[in-house]
Amino acid sequence: MAMIIGLGSHKGGVGKTTFSRAIALVGAAQNLSVHIADLDQEQQSAFEWSQRRIASGRKPDISVDVYSCPEQALQRADEFDLIVLDGPARAKAMALEIAQASDLFIQPTKGVIDDMAPAVRMFHELVKHGIPKKKMVFALHGVLAAKEIEDGLEYLxxxxxxxxxxxxxxxxxxxxxxxFGLTALETKWDTLNADAARVVAQVIRRLRTLVEDEAVGNDVHSNIQARAS
Ligand SMILES: Nc1ncnc2c1ncn2[C@@H]1O[C@H](COP(=O)(O)OP(=O)(O)OP(=O)(O)O)[C@@H](O)[C@H]1O
Ligand SMILES: [Mg+2]
Structure with missing residues (x-):
C-alpha cells in the first residue's frame, strides 16, 4: 500500500511540480518505488517532463501518469511504495480532495505576505474540513533572500x-x-542541489514518521479492542 504525498495550492506556479519531481527522486534514492500522479490534465507538466527525462537517459526513471482526480490515482496504490499527487494550477476544489487522500500534504509558498496570507487561508479551510494539522506542512519556495525564509517561518x-x-x-x-528532465537535486550547481535535498529529505522523513505513527496507533487500537471483546 503506497504512502501518499499531496501537493496543492490555490495560487498557480508556486513550485508544486518542482517539488513533486524532487520528492520522487529522493524517494527513488531511498529504494522506494515511486509514482507521480499528474492531476493537471490541461498542462500535464509533470508527464511531459517525464518524457524529457526518458529522452535524456537520466536514471533513475521516474514514472508519471495523468489522472483526472486523486481517487483515480489511488486505485494504483498497490503498485507503488510512494505516490506523489501533483495538484493542478488554480483548482480550489481539488486541494481538499488531494489533502483527504494524502498522508502528508505540502503547500509551497513564497515568504511574502501577498502569497502567505492566501496560503494560510487555504490551510485554515482544510482544517475546517477536518484535515488534521499534523498532516499539513508549508514549504517556502522560490525565495529571494535568507530574510524571506525567516519571515516565512515567523508568519506561517x-x-x-x-x-x-x-x-x-x-x-x-x-x-x-x-x-532537460532533471530534478531540483540534479542541477549543475552543488549549492542548489544541497538546498533542494535538505528540504525534500525533511518531507520524506516526516511522511515516514506520520505513516509509522498511524500504523502503531491502529495496532494499539485493535489490540485494545481485541482484549475488550
Ligand atoms: N526555485 C525555483 N527557481 C527558479 N524557477 C523555478 C523554481 N521553482 C520552480 N521554478 C519554475 O517556476 C515555474 C513554476 O514552477 P512549478 O511548475 O513547479 O509550479 P507549480 O505550482 O507546479 O505550477 P502550476 O500551478 O502551474 O502547476 C516553472 O517554470 C519552474 O521551472
Ligand atoms: Mg504544476
Missing amino acids: GGAGYEVLKGAMYMQRGYGDAQN
Whole structure:
C-alpha cells in the first residue's frame, strides 16, 4: 500500500511540480518505488517532463501518469511504495480532495505576505474540513533572500502550521535542470542541489514518521479492542 504525498495550492506556479519531481527522486534514492500522479490534465507538466527525462537517459526513471482526480490515482496504490499527487494550477476544489487522500500534504509558498496570507487561508479551510494539522506542512519556495525564509517561518509558524526548514531559492538553475528532465537535486550547481535535498529529505522523513505513527496507533487500537471483546 503506497504512502501518499499531496501537493496543492490555490495560487498557480508556486513550485508544486518542482517539488513533486524532487520528492520522487529522493524517494527513488531511498529504494522506494515511486509514482507521480499528474492531476493537471490541461498542462500535464509533470508527464511531459517525464518524457524529457526518458529522452535524456537520466536514471533513475521516474514514472508519471495523468489522472483526472486523486481517487483515480489511488486505485494504483498497490503498485507503488510512494505516490506523489501533483495538484493542478488554480483548482480550489481539488486541494481538499488531494489533502483527504494524502498522508502528508505540502503547500509551497513564497515568504511574502501577498502569497502567505492566501496560503494560510487555504490551510485554515482544510482544517475546517477536518484535515488534521499534523498532516499539513508549508514549504517556502522560490525565495529571494535568507530574510524571506525567516519571515516565512515567523508568519506561517505563527499561524499554527509546520514549516520545512530552509528553502529552494529562486534560481535559474532549477528551471534549466527541469528543461532537460532533471530534478531540483540534479542541477549543475552543488549549492542548489544541497538546498533542494535538505528540504525534500525533511518531507520524506516526516511522511515516514506520520505513516509509522498511524500504523502503531491502529495496532494499539485493535489490540485494545481485541482484549475488550
Ligand atoms: N526555485 C525555483 N527557481 C527558479 N524557477 C523555478 C523554481 N521553482 C520552480 N521554478 C519554475 O517556476 C515555474 C513554476 O514552477 P512549478 O511548475 O513547479 O509550479 P507549480 O505550482 O507546479 O505550477 P502550476 O500551478 O502551474 O502547476 C516553472 O517554470 C519552474 O521551472
Ligand atoms: Mg504544476
